[in-house]
Amino acid sequence: MQPYNSELFLTTSEVADLFDVHPSTVKRWSDTEGLEVDKTEGGHRRIYLRNALTFAEERGIETFLAPFAPFESHVWLAVRDAKDHHDFKRARSLAMGWLLRGYPRRVTALFHQLVIRPELPLELVCDRAIQPFMAEIGTAWREGRLRIGEEHMASQAVLEALIRLSPRQALEDPDEERGGSTRPPVAVVGAAEGDQHQIGSMCIRVLLEREGWQVLYPGANTPAEEFAALQRTRRADLICVSVSPPATEAHIRRAFDVLREFYRAGTPYHLVFGGSEIGEIPELAGPSPFQSVEVFRSAVAFIDWVRNHGQEMESEAWAETA
Template identity: 60%
Template sequence: MQAFNSELFMTTSEVADLLGVHSSTVKRWTDAAELESHKTDGGHRRIYLQSVLEFARARNVGTFLDAFEPFESHVWLAARDAIRHDDFKRTVTLAMGWLVRGHPKRITALFHELGSRPDLPFSVLCDRAIQPFMAEVGTLWREGRIRIGEEHQASQAVLEALIHLSARRDGAAPIVRSEDRRCAIVGAMSGDHHHLGAMCVRILLERNGWDVQYLGADTPAEEFAAMQRSREAELVCVSFSPPASVAHMRRCLDVMSEFYRAELPYHLAFGGLGSPLIEAEAVNGPWESFRIYPSAEAFERWLNAGVSGVKSEPWRESA
């Protein structure tokens, strides 16, 4: 007989969330012994994950865990740690295991699922799961423990999750541009082929109600400037990772400064792996503000503080 893992005992509200029903319905099922449950010493109901899944399948009720068979229990624990404790160790370990065993689609599904959770801030997912997962991929590749092909698969798996998340509307900003939505230009600097960080910033802004004009990787400084003017953008976000250098950053700032028009003011935000390189640089310019962000969470705090009157409507999951 398979040993019980005590971590897999769920509360009635966790079962209710998983099955999309009210807690009182779960209690009714357990009282009627339709769903097997156990009582803690304190008299609280606990239901084993496997029993819940069998119960759901017998009734043709789908759950998000179905897509992960046979890893449902691992995914359940990873999602619980992430949502309850902002702890992504299990998420990163699972994703890494799937990468080396050749299951990149599961990585996409996991990040997509976590990124769809209204109870998990998207900036937290970016900084504490996606970024560390990709950093570990980079380390393993450097140490020769994974192939370059696997590094590409990891990037692609994460990119696909981010593209799907960007396409989700669920009560977020509509697809058409409207006058009252603020426009932001987002991309990665000239010479920089890393753009997962820029994608994270794009989604973060979209969920805060912005109309984002996304330019992708390797964007010339002149294009950031020209797009800001043609779209009358109030914010320009540049992602900057090595091997793009401080010289690239300087050139970008010179161009942005040269093309600046006082009648179309905007904020300039830099971030990415290259940001520690430029933190010490003195930057003066005509922008409403210029800031370097070490993380998506720091950037979101700035957004929420209200970018000089920017009205941001937080991303909401539809009921």
């Protein structure tokens, strides 16, 4: 095994995952069909990634790595680190390299690979891959290592990876309009007025959709009055307002005041503010008409709260239409 990168020797089950077949099929292929294997000292099979990919190519077996040629091994290691150790450093530096060389589609495809994997919680990918990657982009731009066009391409690449996740069942439920008895919980998600940053709220949108929510998504720069109007139209159970710098706590206070003014007890909802830089805002903890007011600095903390309270909101949604 000496002349090879030892990190690129795959176990039978890793190859099975890559080929989307049962491990026993991989064993059979290595015994009788010419899939080249090495053996460890303990007698376990190890398959060099390049040999596995050549075998796949010859047999017409599709793998998620093929479109990344000639960077299959880089992508394999990045995805393996993410899956096995929740370590996204390799993925982020690969994405940055591609962006700087003018390959934004690869960036989208890589992030897409991270966000679709069932073994990788999406909220973790948002907090540990997307958020830090975009922060690195921001720093590189500020230091003049990245042009503004490249920063925009990075934003677009990440947004595209996320939007591809939006599930088909997220189409509005016709049963709801007919007054049917099944109504999924509904949320309005966007960024505060004056805030042009869209990726944080897009993370929240796709996370909620994955949890079975219907999401109204006005996106960036949404006035608080609009959040209120959208909430009322669909009797939404939740409003999520994303706030990034240079928007400040003053923006949150203003949105809070406007939403409080527009609040109607007949269409109750929970109010959530989110963003990694939001500080303490004591006023939000005081008495208010909302079912609750929460502030989250991460997607992980938010989704934890949704899972703990989601059931409650779902039954409230059902009770309303029953």
